[in-house]
Amino acid sequence: MVTKADKARIDRAIKELWLRNIQNDYFNLHLLNEDTLKNSLYFHLRRKLGTNFLEDRSIRIYTEYNDESLFYTGKRADMAIVELDPKSKSEAFRDHIKSIIAVIELKFGNYRTSDSWFYSDITKVKDFIKLWNIDCLYYLGFISEKIYENPYWLDGRQTNNWADKKVTVLSANLDTDEEMRFHIQSCNGVNKDLDDVL
Numbered sequence: 179m180v181t182k183a184d185k186a187r188i189d190r191a192i193k194e195l196w197l198r199n200i201q202n203d204y205f206n207l208h209l210l211n212e213d214t215l216k217n218s219l220y221f222h223l224r225r226k227l228g229t230n231f232l233e234d235r236s237i238r239i240y241t242e243y244n245d246e247s248l249f250y251t252g253k254r255a256d257m258a259i260v261e262l263d264p265k266s267k268s269e270a271f272r273d274h275i276k277s278i279i280a281v282i283e284l285k286f287g288n289y290r291t292s293d294s295w296f297y298s299d300i301t302k303v304k305d306f307i308k309l310w311n312i313d314c315l316y317y318l319g320f321i322s323e324k325i326y327e328n329p330y331w332l333d334g335r336q337t338n339n340w341a342d343k344k345v346t347v348l349s350a351n352l353d354t355d356e357e358m359r360f361h362i363q364s365c366n367g368v369n370k371d372l373d374d375v376l
Contacts, residue, residue: 179235179261180235180237180261180277180279184231184235184237184279185279185280185315185368186368186369187227187231188227188237188259188279188280188315189280189315189346189366189368189369190368190369190372191223191226191227192219192223192280192282192317192346192348193346193348193362193364193369193372194226194372195219195222195223195226196319196348196360196362197360197362197372199218199222199226200215200218200219200222200319200348200350200360201350201360203218204321204350204358204360205358209286209321211286212256212284212285212286214286215284215286215319215321216241216256216257216284219257219282219284219319220239220241220257223239223259224239235261236261236262236263236264236276237259237260237261237262237279238259238260238262239257239258239259239260240257240258240260241256241257242254242255242256243255243256243257243258243260243281245272245275245278253302253305253306255281255282255283255306256282256283256284257281257282257283257284258278258280258281258282259278259279259280259281259282260275260276260277260278260279261275261276261277261278261279262274262275262276263275263276277312278310278312278314279314279315280314280315280316280317281303281306281314281315281316281317282316282317282318282319283299283302283303283316283317283318283319284299284318284319284320285299285318285319285320285321285322286320286321287320287321287322287323287324288322288323288324289323289324291322291323291324293322296320296322296331297331299318299320300318300331300332300336303316303318303345304340304341307340307344307345308340314344315344315346315366315368316341316344316345316346316366317345317346317347317348318331318345318346318347318348318349319348319349320347320348320349320350320351321349321350321351322349322350322351323351323352323358324351324352325351325352325353325354325356326351326352326353327353327354329349329351329353329359329361329363330347330349330361330363331347331349331363332345332347332363332365337363337365341365342365343365343366343367344365344366345365345366346362346363346364346365346366347361347362347363347364348360348361348362349361349362349363
């Protein structure tokens with residue numbers, strides 16, 4: 179069974195990867211678009227958590243996750259970290275999923291990308307929270323090659339309401355000196371030592 183400590187370990191891994199590995203991949207030109215960002219995060223997350231941790235706890239990482247509750251909405255999560263039921267005898271892999279531990283939505287845009295494209299993922303995560311009503315960690319990973327004075331995508335109403343104790347925004351953008359900066363805006367209350375000072 180996945181414990182609170184296991185969730186904290188997963189949260190720490192995601193936040194550290196964003197600030198170190200994803201940032202390095204960006205500056206070393208490994209990230210071209212949303213798909214390469216997703217591939218990079220998947221690779222680093224599996225490596226950092228390690229096979230023993232994932233296998234011992236029956237944890238899997240799936241991209242383009244779509245469960246029955248999402249099937250008719252036309253929505254799917256870019257990435258989901260799930261716990262499997264080791265006792266399941268079903269032939270369908272989907273039926274082995276016991277619980278959702280974390281959901282990650284990703285966007286990668288350049289100076290021509292409309293902010294509304296990013297805000298659509300914020301709405302999507304808000305919809306997931308309402309639809310599932312489960313104890314789950316939610317992440318928004320946004321790389322925007324534009325200048326923002328305020329790099330945080332969620333406002334006070336959101337961080338004190340539906341995002342409270344649930345959502346973390348991992349962001350990267352150009353600052354006013356036109357330098358790319360990587361940030362964490364965490365509302366989930368886990369691993370606070372990695373949060374930006376807001």
